[in-house]
Amino acid sequence: MPQFGSFTLLLALALSVYTLLAGAFALWRFKTTRAEDGSGRLGETARRTGIASFIALSCAAFALVWASFTNDYSVSYILHHTNRALNPAYKFSALWSGQEGSLLLWAWLLSAYGFVLRIRHRVDVRLSAYASTILAGIQVFFLLLLNFAAPPFAIQPGPVAADGFGLNPLLQYPEMVMHPPLLYLGYVGFSVPFAFALGALMMRYPGEKWIHITRRWTMVTWLFLTCGIFMGAHWAYSVLGWGGYWGWDPVENASLMPWLTGTAFLHSVMMQEKRGMMKSWNVWLIFSTFMLTILGTLLTRSGIVSSVHAFAQSDIGNWFYGFIIIVFAICLFTFFKQKDHLKSENKLESLVSRESSFLFNNLVLLAACFTVLWGTLFPILSEYVQGSKVTMGAPFYNRVNIPVGLFLLFLTGIGPLLAWRSTSLRSIRRNFVLPCIAMVVACIALIAAGVRPWSAGDAMQATIFSLVTFSLAAGVITAISAEFLRGASVVRTQTGKNLAASTVLLVRRNTRRYGGYLVHFGIVVLFIGIAGGAFNQSHEQEMGFGDSMTMGPYKLVCQSFTQESKPNFDTEYALLDVYKYGKKITQLAPEKRFYIASQTSSTMVALHSTLESDLYVIYEGKNPETDRPIIKVFLNPLMNWIWIGVLIVVLGTLLALVPNLNKATRSRAVPEPPLVEAEVQHVG
Amino acid sequence: MLVKRWMQGFAVCLLAVVMLGANDSGTRFSRLGHQMVCACGCGQILLECNHVSCPSSGPMINELHAQMAAGGSDTSIFNWFAAKYGATVLAAPIRGGFDNVAWIAPFAVFLFATLGTGILIYFWRRRSVLHAPPAGPAGMLDADREAMRERIRRETEY
Numbered sequence: 001m002p003q004f005g006s007f008t009l010l011l012a013l014a015l016s017v018y019t020l021l022a023g024a025f026a027l028w029r030f031k032t033t034r035a036e037d038g039s040g041r042l043g044e045t046a047r048r049t050g051i052a053s054f055i056a057l058s059c060a061a062f063a064l065v066w067a068s069f070t071n072d073y074s075v076s077y078i079l080h081h082t083n084r085a086l087n088p089a090y091k092f093s094a095l096w097s098g099q100e101g102s103l104l105l106w107a108w109l110l111s112a113y114g115f116v117l118r119i120r121h122r123v124d125v126r127l128s129a130y131a132s133t134i135l136a137g138i139q140v141f142f143l144l145l146l147n148f149a150a151p152p153f154a155i156q157p158g159p160v161a162a163d164g165f166g167l168n169p170l171l172q173y174p175e176m177v178m179h180p181p182l183l184y185l186g187y188v189g190f191s192v193p194f195a196f197a198l199g200a201l202m203m204r205y206p207g208e209k210w211i212h213i214t215r216r217w218t219m220v221t222w223l224f225l226t227c228g229i230f231m232g233a234h235w236a237y238s239v240l241g242w243g244g245y246w247g248w249d250p251v252e253n254a255s256l257m258p259w260l261t262g263t264a265f266l267h268s269v270m271m272q273e274k275r276g277m278m279k280s281w282n283v284w285l286i287f288s289t290f291m292l293t294i295l296g297t298l299l300t301r302s303g304i305v306s307s308v309h310a311f312a313q314s315d316i317g318n319w320f321y322g323f324i325i326i327v328f329a330i331c332l333f334t335f336f337k338q339k340d341h342l343k344s345e346n347k348l349e350s351l352v353s354r355e356s357s358f359l360f361n362n363l364v365l366l367a368a369c370f371t372v373l374w375g376t377l378f379p380i381l382s383e384y385v386q387g388s389k390v391t392m393g394a395p396f397y398n399r400v401n402i403p404v405g406l407f408l409l410f411l412t413g414i415g416p417l418l419a420w421r422s423t424s425l426r427s428i429r430r431n432f433v434l435p436c437i438a439m440v441v442a443c444i445a446l447i448a449a450g451v452r453p454w455s456a457g458d459a460m461q462a463t464i465f466s467l468v469t470f471s472l473a474a475g476v477i478t479a480i481s482a483e484f485l486r487g488a489s490v491v492r493t494q495t496g497k498n499l500a501a502s503t504v505l506l507v508r509r510n511t512r513r514y515g516g517y518l519v520h521f522g523i524v525v526l527f528i529g530i531a532g533g534a535f536n537q538s539h540e541q542e543m544g545f546g547d548s549m550t551m552g553p554y555k556l557v558c559q560s561f562t563q564e565s566k567p568n569f570d571t572e573y574a575l576l577d578v579y580k581y582g583k584k585i586t587q588l589a590p591e592k593r594f595y596i597a598s599q600t601s602s603t604m605v606a607l608h609s610t611l612e613s614d615l616y617v618i619y620e621g622k623n624p625e626t627d628r629p630i631i632k633v634f635l636n637p638l639m640n641w642i643w644i645g646v647l648i649v650v651l652g653t654l655l656a657l658v659p660n661l662n663k664a665t666r667s668r669a670v671p672e673p674p675l676v677e678a679e680v681q682h683v684g
Numbered sequence: 685m686l687v688k689r690w691m692q693g694f695a696v697c698l699l700a701v702v703m704l705g706a707n708d709s710g711t712r713f714s715r716l717g718h719q720m721v722c723a724c725g726c727g728q729i730l731l732e733c734n735h736v737s738c739p740s741s742g743p744m745i746n747e748l749h750a751q752m753a754a755g756g757s758d759t760s761i762f763n764w765f766a767a768k769y770g771a772t773v774l775a776a777p778i779r780g781g782f783d784n785v786a787w788i789a790p791f792a793v794f795l796f797a798t799l800g801t802g803i804l805i806y807f808w809r810r811r812s813v814l815h816a817p818p819a820g821p822a823g824m825l826d827a828d829r830e831a832m833r834e835r836i837r838r839e840t841e842y
Contacts, residue, residue: 242732249727356805363801367794378777378786386771386782393775394729395719400790 002075002153005063009104009153012056012111013143015049016136022046023133030126031203043129047118050132053139054115057108064101064152068094073164076156077101083164083597085568090172096180097171099301099316100152105181106297107142109188114139117192123213130199131192138191141323149316166597169569173239179231183255186225187293190258192217193265194290197283201334204341211273211282216657218269218286222262223653229255230646241603241618243538243634245642248397253376254296260369261289264362271358274420279342280335281362287331292369294324299376352428357415364408371400402465406472409527412520413476416483434482435475442474443467462534469531473524480517480524487514508661515656519649526645532613532638540632542623543574552635554608554615555579559587561629569593571604574619574629578608590619590631614639716761717748719776723769744769 026043064077068091073079081094081101096102114135121128146152170176193214200210232255237245246252265285271277298320335342375392382390417431446467453463484503491509492502507514541549543558550556561574573591577584588606595602608615616634623630714731722733724740730748733741744765751761765773777783 242728244732247727359801359805360798363794363797367790367797370793371790374786374790379772382771382777382782382786388771390777390783390786391721391772391775392777392786393721396776396786399776400787404794 001063001067001070001072002155005060005067005153006151008056008059008063009143009146009151012053012060012107013140013147015053015056016111016139016143019046019050019053019136020133020140022049023129023136027129027133027203046136047121047129047132050114050118050136053136054111057104057111060152061095061104061108064104065092065095067153068092071164073161074155075152076154077152079156079161079164081164081167083166083568085597086164086167087172087568089174089177090167093171093177093180094167096184097167100146100150100154102180102184103142103146103150104152105184106188107139107146109181109184110135110139110142110191113189113192117195124209126203127196127199127205127210127213130203131195134195134198135191138195141319145316145319149319164597166568166595169593169595169598169600169602170239172568172595172602173235175231175235175238179228179235181228182224182231183228186221186223186228187255187258187296189217189221189224190262190286190289190293192221193286197286198331198334201283201338201341204338208273208276211269215269218262218266219653219657222259222266223650225255225259225262226646226649226653229259230643234643237639238605238607239602241605243536243616243618243636248375248392248394250376251296251300253372254292254299257296257369257372258289258292260365260372261285261292264365264369265289267358267365268362271355275355277344277355279344280339283335283342284331285362287335291324291327291331292373294320294327298324352418354415354418354420357411357418361408361411361415364404364411368401368404368408371397371404375400405527406465406468409469409472409476409524412523413472413479416517416520417479431479431482435479438478439471439475443471446470466531466534469527473528473531476524477521480521483517484514505661507655508658511658511660512656515652515654515658518652518655520652522645522648522650522652524645525641525648529638529641529643529645532641533636535637537635538632540620540630542626542628543576543631544626544628549631549633551615551633552613553580554635555582556588556617556631556633558629558631568597569595572619572622572629573604574631576606576617576631578615588615588617590617592619592621609640611640613637712758713748713752716752716758717745719762719778720744720748720765720773721775723773729775 022042023046026040026046029042030040064075066072067075067078068082069088071078071082071084077098077100078094081097082091086094094101096105114132117128117135118132121132196210196214196217199205232252233245236247237243265282268278268285269282272279272282298317301316301320375396378392379389382388413435414432417428417435419427451463451467451470453460453467484506487506488499488503491497491506492499495502495505497505537551539549539551541547543549543556543561545558545560548555548557555578557577557579559575559577561572563570563572565571571591571593573589576588576590578586578588586608588608590606591604593602593604594600603618603620606617606619608617614634614636616636618632618634620630620632622628717731718729720730722728722730722738722741723744724733724738726733726738730741730744747765747768748761751764756764762774762778766779771777771779777786
């Protein structure tokens with residue numbers, strides 16, 4: 001099987017090189033001669049070999065998974081990342097647990113995206129040919145890496161080992177089976193809008209159709225990246241046992257940066273679609289997003305920054321440096337060559353308009369991205385200037401990003417209330433009064449309920465931050481709800497249906513708009529969850545049989561502590577009865593595992609999760625002097641709101657991907673209404 | 685007058701938001717302990733390092749208590765730790781000098797970008813006012829109405 005895997009990788013490289021060269025030649029012939037004279041057929045062969053490369057890479061990925069399941073320890077990668085007793089699900093996830101395997105996953109996903117693009121080439125044959133050729137170029141780079149720099153099927157020298165070294169215990173967790181593929185689907189997916197944008201620029205594509213074609217690609221990719229990032233955060237929360245979910249590690253930052261620029265692109269691209277503005281900006285946003293995904297990969301794999309979950313330092317980083325330089329040079333050259341094609345068709349007419357809110361939204365998102373990039377790279381700069389590295393940890397990011405995040409939350413609320421072109425004073429008054437009232441009322445209610453910064457003592461700063469966030473959130477939620485209600489009322493007047501049915505019809509008529517509002521709502525819920533972190537509590541205590549500990553409304557009583565041996569690991573755990581207001585509600589069993597194959601240990605957090613707070617219990621180990629377990633307990637308020645917020649974001653994005661109720665159906669269902677005053681005012 | 689008052693209110697709010705990060709976050713011990721990372725290599729904040737047999741966090745916490753008991757200022761304590769464990773023991777660059785660049789750059793970039801965006805909007809707006817088409821007749825023909833409807837549909841789609 002290793003030989004088969006190596007062969008299919010080499011075959012995939014040959015096919016991708018052909019797709020790149022034949023595709024590029026066919027496009028060049030067409031461009032220079034403007035005649036089909038065979039270039040069409042050549043282009044078609046390029047498309048088909050591109051499809052074949054997907055099949056070849058699928059075979060290679062299958063070969064690696066097969067080697068993992070059959071315990072083929074002649075393959076160095078399998079030896080170092082699996083063992084016989086490993087759970088089958090983790091044997092499968094071994095595909096992306098190491099450098100070589102994850103690069104193979106990257107190349108396979110890229111070829112899968114390319115496969116879909118090439119199958120759907122009739123959407124726009126010429127533009128798809130450009131995008132396919134660009135994707136083939138990217139794929140050639142990854143296949144060169146896989147064939148020559150990081151081969152996943154490298155044979156282990158010497159006799160074949162009886163058992164493998166096992167998988168990193170931190171990766172033996174259900175979310176780890178899902179988190180990397182989702183993250184990679186996001187990373188790799190941005191190659192497609194990048195390829196379309198670069199292709200459209202190269203061929204001077206008329207109009208904005210390429211944006212319509214790539215809209216779904218971009219949204220799906222963004223969705224995958226969002227899910228990947230937050231699944232990683234949930235994994236960190238559930239596995240690492242420090243009570244938090246985001247540590248501002250360079251590898252985490254690497255995933256956040258393309259998400260921020262991708263989010264900015266999703267917003268600003270609307271200006272190009274609707275008003276023909278910001279063309280150069282959008283092109284550079286998607287170029288930057290793609291380059292940031294490669295930069296993130298470089299940071300993860302080169303070892304240039306210290307990270308707890310980066311791959312070991314290797315010379316693979318030089319390949320990525322080279323690739324980024326080539327991509328940047330191509331983007332820059334194409335941009336300057338075709339710059340006149342990117343002239344804006346319209347100019348901004350008012351400061352108080354949807355366009356300017358998008359501009360500021362982009363500004364804030366890019367400022368956040370710059371902060372993250374700056375924080376990630378500053379240690380290198382510091383070493384260069386001062387001769388010593390520094391740590392850029394949570395205190396830096398929290399202090400710098402809190403104002404930026406609050407400004408973003410503010411824009412999330414006001415942006416959708418502004419009309420395109422310009423917004424009248426009357427409209428501002430009508431749309432903003434209610435959210436402002438909600439904000440003030442929420443602030444007063446919170447203060448009355450005890451969220452008082454001046455009496456918070458040590459937690460004054462955190463309490464101010466929470467108060468501002470909660471108040472802003474109330475305003476934004478009111479603004480979003482008012483938008484739904486206003487629209488639904490108009491539909492109700494037109495159709496005579498009840499409010500619920502009118503809301504459904506309203507959403508079906510414009511899924512993108514209302515899906516977007518739902519995404520904003522999810523972001524607000526997420527912010528509320530993050531702000532809850534200001535009230536976290538923790539306590540650590542040695543607990544013998546019958547000992548108890550109180551944390552907020554909870555009381556934990558130690559029932560027993562013991563140890564067991566399982567095929568893959570030895571475990572120590574404590575059984576704790578949890579009481580709330582004197583009533584037993586559950587039993588928790590935090591444990592510490594020692595994995596035999598890899599000779600490493602890992603904590604298994606016990607969690608009691610409610611909408612109000614998370615009771616997060618860690619078994620830290622035994623005190624060697626007393627032989628009693630040390631238990632650390634966190635009470636994390638509103639933690640679930642973060643995951644619920646992400647779920648709403650996912651639902652909103654899925655809703656935005658659903659096609660609108662088409663015109664014909666709509667006209668059958670509802671007669672075209674006369675132009676109403678509200679609609680006219682919406683235009684300003 | 686009303687605009688001026690709104691502007692003043694906005695400036696106060698902005699200042700409050702910007703200054704959010706500049707306050708104390710706990711008792712002195714908690715505050716100092718949360719501005720250092722454990723030297724064991726786990727990358728966690730000193731007071732959050734959760735390894736029972738961690739060779740570094742316990743002694744470091746004791747050292748922090750000792751330094752505080754000795755009456756050292758925050759800066760002198762940080763300098764003491766940085767001298768003993770290296771600058772990477774501080775969770776953020778707070779030694780002054782070039783470290784200040786880390787804090788100034790993001791705000792400077794944000795301010796310049798905001799200013800730039802404001803200027804850009806101003807010039808775009810000015811240009812569009814100069815090149816505005818003449819106003820049409822007050823009455824609306826069917827074709828105009830249809831065109832208006834189409835524009836509304838396009839521009840209010842999301």
